[in-house]
Amino acid sequence: MRVRFAPSPTGNLHIGGLRTALFNYLISRKQGGVFVLRIEDTDRKRYQPGAIESLIRSLNWSGIKYDEGPGIGGPYGSYVQSERLNLYRNAVDQLLESKNAYRDYSKPGEPVKTLEGPDQDLHKPHVVRLKMPENDTHFKDTVYGDISIPMQRPAGLGFTNDPVLLKSDGFPTYHLANVVDDSHMHISHVLRGEEWLSSMPTHLALYKALEMTPPKFAHLPLLINSDGSKLSKRSGDVSVEDYIAKNWEPEALINYTALMGWNALRTGDQNRPSEFMTMKDLIQRFDLKDVPQRRAAMFGGKLQFLNKQHLSTKIEEGDKGVLERFRAMLDIHLFVDGFQFDDEYLRDVLMLIKDRIGNLDEAANMGDYFFVDPIYTSDDAKLAYECTSSDKIDLVLTSVWNTLRNEHDWQADTLNGHLKQQQKTLKLKTNEFMMPLRWAITGKKMGPSVGSTMGLLGKETTLHRLIQHLNK
Incomplete structure (x- = not known):
């Protein structure tokens, strides 16, 4: 089997073009065939300089590797029509x-x-x-x-x-x-x-x-908007470059694109049907017989759902690419040199907040308190502070500081045990006890467990953030 994807270099790779490339790639890989990239640039009036490079960059980012084509050659080159x-x-x-x-x-x-x-x-x-x-x-x-x-x-x-x-x-x-x-x-x-x-x-x-x-x-069948209209820039993101710029996971976009115009559940495990698939899963399950004749609509909510799952999986696996992107975002969003933190620390941070982020872009702001001091004047910090009283804040922070200052086993399980006992001793409801602590050490109303957060921040940072509020 020999298949080809033959785009025209008239702009960035459209999401519809990505699906065509993907389906060609999947069927060729499943059948042990050859996937060819050919550039159809004979319409010189619409040709855009740089478009070929953009197309190849988008395919590479998406994980779609061609066997013959520009840059790598092959037995039937050139693979650019003007040549x-x-x-x-x-x-x-x-x-x-x-x-x-x-x-x-x-x-x-x-x-x-x-x-x-x-x-x-x-x-x-x-x-x-x-x-x-x-x-x-x-x-x-x-x-x-x-x-x-x-x-x-x-x-x-x-x-x-x-x-x-x-x-x-x-x-x-x-x-x-x-x-x-x-x-x-x-x-x-x-x-x-x-x-x-x-x-x-x-x-x-x-x-x-x-x-x-x-x-x-x-x-x-064509891809359309959810209202049945034709895809266009006015409808939102329609090019792969748009998704790259917004830090979507390539695996999620590929997974999402494959589901548009393919009934994947027909070829899945009928006892545990799943739309979450890696490229390996897609190659194994894809079948042209399951491509319906009706046009497929784009629904952004499904992409967000899949992105959260793929990102979480990559974080759990300690994906180097995710860690490097996160390190770069610390500089962009927090003006922090990410290279002062090793991979293990970055992964531990992401592991704590992964269930609360749908896109890696959200990670730096969601977990900013692991890298910089909390901003207690932020709207989120004010909401957290207003959820309790100053008397309870002083009571909780004093009690916890006195309990933890002599603790040498600074592990999440140990800290959670201390916090549970202190809450019981003070006879406070969970929210009354935990909210002052979360506010003091993170400046936020919501987040991962307080004990786990303290464990990762370390003893010195945790006690400093507690005592600074007691001295006011």
């Missing part, structure tokens, strides 16, 4: 020779103008058109099944519906380059968006005229 123009011109010559194509010298908006014999002048501006067969098109699509597309009615008045294959600038159109490249690169299966279904008559006619065997086709 393959001779192939397309040879195909055009073959089509002209077999009378399956013709030159059109008309200007835009004019009826077709062909020149015969000595009147032909190849130096005059012209395009080359495919002579479309006068019959309906029938084919089988892996997703949509048997499809019939009626022949287009003649345009009349000297105009034509015959598609352009070679533009006047010498560059091929998508139709020609796509068919020639898929054949030359021995692509066996084409997975692409449903918007290309209407182009199938042209593509199949080209395969026949060029005496090439067409691949198997699977057209994927």
